[in-house]
Amino acid sequence: MNEGLTYRDAGVNLEAARAAKARISRLVRGTRTDAVSSDFGSFGGRFRPTPGRELVASADGVGTKLKIAFMADRHDTVGADLVNHCVNDILVEGARPLIFMDYVACGVLDPDTVTSVVSGLADACRANGCALLGGETAEMPDFYAPGEYDLAGFVVGEIVYPELSRRHLEPGDRLIGLASSGIHTNGYSFVRALFFDRLGLGAHDAFPGAEGSVSDVLLRPHRSYLPILERSLEAGRVRALAHITGGGIPGNVDRVIGSGLDAVVRTDRWPRPHEFGVIARESGADEAELFSTFNMGVGMVAIVREEEVGRVLDEIRGARCEAFVCGELVAGSGRVHLEGS
Template identity: 45%
Template sequence: MKSFSESYKAAGVDVTAGYRAVELMKSHVERTKIPGVVSGIGGFGGLFQPNLTGMKEPVLVSGTDGVGTKLKIAFLMNKHDTVGIDCVAMCVNDVVCCGAKPLFFLDYVATGKNHPETVAEIVGGVAEGCVQAGCALVGGETAEMPGFYPPDEYDLAGFSVGLVDREKIIDGSKIQPGDAIIGLQSSGLHSNGFSLVRKVFRVNEQNIGMYIDELGCTLGEALLTPTKIYVKPVLRLMEKVGVKAISHITGGGFYENVPRMLKPGVCAKIEKKALPQMPIFSLLQRQGNIPEHDMYNTFNMGIGMCIAVAKEDANRAVDELKAAGQSAFVIGEIAAGDEGVVIC
């Protein structure tokens, strides 16, 4: 007998919609298959067999995150095919900070009402993020939760697992005064600070589609730009240059995230003039009358990842990143001191 519950449907949960969503997302999941994938979707667990060849002491590295209130922008625009990229990015960009290669990803979509086409759009974005990161989407979960979420809203979260040889873990222990800090350009706001962003711009159905000359696009398009995934260029850089420390600039901006890559006794000096000038940040600061310190303590300010390398390797590091398609700049240096981060 086919699975169906009239009573459950009357309570607001349609299991057949879930089956339809799975059918629609299968082609997206198929795009992410890489060597090591053992199972398809639909089982109770996602199976993955890692290649441990040449590794002395394999270490698993995991990361988890969600998209946050940036989802409110997707709801207003009725555009759901990019937030999955954000979800993957927030996890795999963390994992690669340890020097690990992301292997696989799982997502969790909780919605007020299961609209199969919308869920498939969301998972399509997740799959695209996995392709960009070079990892596999091996499973996930869709939960229909009427009364908990509004019918046309959802939450999206996920996690990734990566692998690194213990002797190659990047932990900041080799960082020294005089090392250069390389900044990798962001695609915009990424997925952080959106509660403040929505307050400043008073985002609503009327202004979300407003074209803003300064941005060169509509407000909604600028805000919904997906988070940059740095995995492939960073892994390539690690093969060419000795990377000493990596920091993913997420919620908390520079002041919270850069110290996480520093060892005791050193600080990071960041030169403001070296950062790319992206219109979204200047518009946000001006319109919200936000103090400079708060900007650097909330947003990435055009730099989504910081990497510390020896001074003599700085130019080569920038060139290698650019060759991988990633804009990068020398934005500061490591110095002696306990100030954490100094923006100058």
């Protein structure tokens, strides 16, 4: 029996992250102006520049998934990871993207690598209907190891689905899980500790029990849910969304349900993708650790009225994404309960 690996073992302290956020929230709130319409901790910051218009902005990175791109010498997917992650975050707030900007920093600038990264950014921007407006490429000798770089992105969109930010939810609303394309962009410190340190695999070795290499599986791009949910959103069938990123299902669904409701998530309602089965078996981690670290096969949760479930499922599946009813809202105090594991 393996000793169970935890995210903290891999170097990520979620408690410290929560404590830091709690401490900086007062500083951030101290800069608030009358035009700010969201609170600290939202998936994206909402801002009203003029009456009748509301913008949403968000920033993110790719995290240590970049380390796998370095190992595999494959740089054309991480740009799509970044754009799609940011687009999903502002979609939760009801926005479509308008512009995207990037920041690439390296020790020694390699034109081929930077071009490959930006090609991924540009392809994803086109797919999501936003302009790659510009960015910054910083060459900082001695700051990064040879062959390594960091990547961050910034998106601005406009609210076109205002019902998502209103979040008028009630007991009996159903949770629909939208399948992820893989691990997306969270949990990679855990993943690297498991596959490369504990199992001794290389980026080009076969992934256990699957076709393709370790890097093929681990570099699968983060999925954008904007085109997948477009029909349901245009029809006003979705009451709220939760993007399943750091913190997993428990740490993201609780951000949108409010203080008077609980979410009951039935984890046996969807097939667990192969890579998460391998992570569970080889790490020995318990279900609580896994579900607070990874998306576990669900990249977005849509909250809908019971009578809209059938149509929303049909529309999502018609956009070539698997979806499943995975729970419901009940009266409560803002907690997420995992059942069925």
